[in-house]
Amino acid sequence: MIKRNQVVVPLLPQPVIDLGVPINGGNFRRPLRQRQNKPLEMILLQFLNQKEKRKKIGNPGKREKKIGFVLSWINNPKFKAWLEKSSKPAGRGTEFAFCNVCNMDVVAHKTVLIKHSNSEKHKLNWQKVSTSTKITELFTENSEEIAVRIAEIKLCALLATNQLPFLLMDTLCPLLKNIFHDSKIAQQLSVRRTKATAIVCNSLGTNFLIDFHNELREPGFFFSLIMDETTDIFIKKQCAFSIIYYDNSANMIG
Structure with missing residues (x-):
């Protein structure tokens, strides 16, 4: 209580x-x-x-899934024209692929690559690349262009060996086109006095001088050297050297 x-x-x-x-x-x-x-x-x-x-x-039961680039994708018809392995370092187990058409990195997963190939940006870039001309194709020479160059060099050599003026090319080249109107080589000749001067001085003269110098340096090769000093009409002193030798290949005195 x-x-x-x-x-x-x-x-x-x-x-x-x-x-x-x-x-x-x-x-x-x-x-x-x-x-x-x-x-x-x-x-x-x-x-x-x-x-x-x-x-x-x-969570120890959950593992991170690694995504890597598969080299066999390069030979796949869907990817081989634009796919490469990216140089970008992998992050968190994920590697990257490189699209050389779009110039960008893509996750190296087949589903992602297929999705990228079907995108509007990739299709537009691929259309531009496929229709453009490669730079190697621009500088390729066919047999006809080579034949035209050989003909121009021979015409310039004709002027040099016969001591003809370069001004003659302004008349000779159109005359050849008129006479040989059915010749593709003659119709493509485009050499005048300026181009003829450049071919003789910078191309033919340099190559002949190198070959002649190498021939004179051979052992047992005899030649005579003649020097002459003169003054031209422009009152400039000049010293000319002339070489007399026997050419074994042509069996003549040069």
Whole structure:
């Protein structure tokens, strides 16, 4: 019985402190009274350590899928005209492929490559590349162009060997086109006095001088050297050298 002037203190339940530690991976929290008698600081320290481990380890059951470039794709008819292996370093296990038409890197996955090949940007760039002319095709020479060049060199050599003026080419070239109207080589001749001067001085003269110099340096080769100094009408002093020798290939004195 409760006596008079006696204070009654109600019995309160023991407080439960939730530290956020799941029980066996579930959603239920373990109250403090169910744990062993450990200091609160130690429990908090263990909790923080477990949390840091979970961040580092992550999900051990899930593995990152590596995406790599397959060399057989280069021989694939869908990719071989524009696909190359990219020099871009792989990031997080993912390699890249390079599209030389769009000049960009693409993830090295077959589905992504097919999607890129069907894109409007790739189709537009491929249409520009396929219709353009390669630079190697621009500088290729056919037999007809070579024959025209040989004919022009021979005409210039005719002027040099017979001491004819270069002005003659302004009349000779149109005359040959008129006479040989059915010749494709004659119709493509385009040499005048300026071009003839350049061919004789820069092409024929340089090559003949190199060949003649190499021939004179051969052992047992004899020649005579004649020097003559004169002054031309422009009052410029000149010194000319003439060489007399026997040409074995032509069996004559040059």
